[in-house]
Amino acid sequence: MRTLVEIENLYFSYEHHLVLKGISLRIEKGDFLAIIGPNGGGKSTLVKCMLGFLSPEKGSIRLWGKPLKEFKEWEKIGYVPQRAGEGVDALFPLTVKEFLQLPEKWYGKKADFEVLSELVGTFGMETLLNRRLGELSYGQLQRAYIVRALSLQPELLILDEPSVGLDFFSQDVFYKTLTKLHKKGLTIVLVTHETWLITKAVNKVACLNQRLFFHGNHESFCSFAGTENFYTDYHRIEHSHW
């Protein structure tokens, strides 16, 4: 199995507050990994370190076997940020079509028209292509971000709490689509609070609360006895700041 992401002994802190303590994690091709944990547990920070948005204090990250600084093939990664579309309002005149073309300009790689059309169809965006991004509902906006992340056919899709704000029905459709994409061979990393998902879609789980409490397949997670400690440890840490 090919390793796409290799994280070794990673430490990161904001000012003097240590958020990640000695995290070591591998993401293999074909994984559908859920990174779960409480608020402030370092899930999004870990993703930001993986994508080079934050520089860790200690430790190393390798993408496709290359150290992060030497990695250049960023089109291999599709990324949907937390609170996607936060800066987009009714005034924003970019059409959905123009929005979906942004990765082509970032990475200088042309999207396959057929693949993009299929994605647009899968996510029910056909009628929205000429609409302004600012006119979309939150759920439609989320779908636009996902289609955009997939437009260059990445090998790895990273989603940072993508279903926040979606109703139950939209969430169900969304995760069914992710499962389909995973079955087609896409490696997916999903940062989420929604632990009920673990039994539904993913095949691997990482429990992160500053430290990595658990990393393994979903069957062994179900028998993992440390979940309670994992959350109470978090509350103990949080309360010590008050």
Place this chain on the structure above:
Amino acid sequence: MMEYIELLKWGFLAGICFSWAIAFTSPFLVLQRNALFPHAITHTLFFALLFSALVLKVSSAFFIYPITLIIVLISMGAIVLIQRVFKFYEDTATSLVTHFALALALIIATKYSFYDARLFSYLFGSFVAVSKEDFWLSLFTLVITLIFYRKFGTFWISQITDKAVPGITFVLSNLVYFIILSLQIFTGIKLMGILLVSMFFVSSSSVALKIASSFKKAIVFTGILNMLALFIGAGFSIFWDFPFSAGAAIVMFFYLLIPLVLKPINRRKK
């Protein structure tokens, strides 16, 4: 008639270049809720202009242009430094630096020649005072804007949809954006003056963003609205004999009504 055309032609030509150059940058200011930024930059430019003209005694716009650019770059460096060292917000740091520059400008104005005619031309702008030299600078700024918009426009847009993009750094594109913006303000000052030049960066683009169905159309509408303000403002200024900058700014203020007029028409079409 020919005399009029001869007198105003450089003003119109420079104004057309200015109108189209800012059409490619001003929508981003509005979208990033940074509409007051050009006004802040005019403070630094005021200092740079007075420093070049009164202290260094440079009279040609061709030489003032690079000096101004250097001073603006230094002030941007100071803004970044204050943000990083003192952990201030960007707009706070901008306000501190630009007001400091304005204070220096006032000292220069007082100590050197307060009644220098150029001081008033910088403050209020003058359509007839625009020279052939100013036109070439405006044209140069338009060309520079088009070249860099082609290269970095996507990154300017992306910062509104995404805080960060894997493998992409926005530092260079932001620096280029602020340099272009400073050059545009510099070329606009001769026409509109320091006091009102920033109106061109706010009014047309905010209205265009409301009525355009795509980003490309927003740029075209902004350019057209800027040109309309240029011609109508110049007409008012000639007929009623008041500064062109005031005429153009008043016209631009009433652009606010355009979305109100267009909304019912669009609704009827639907």
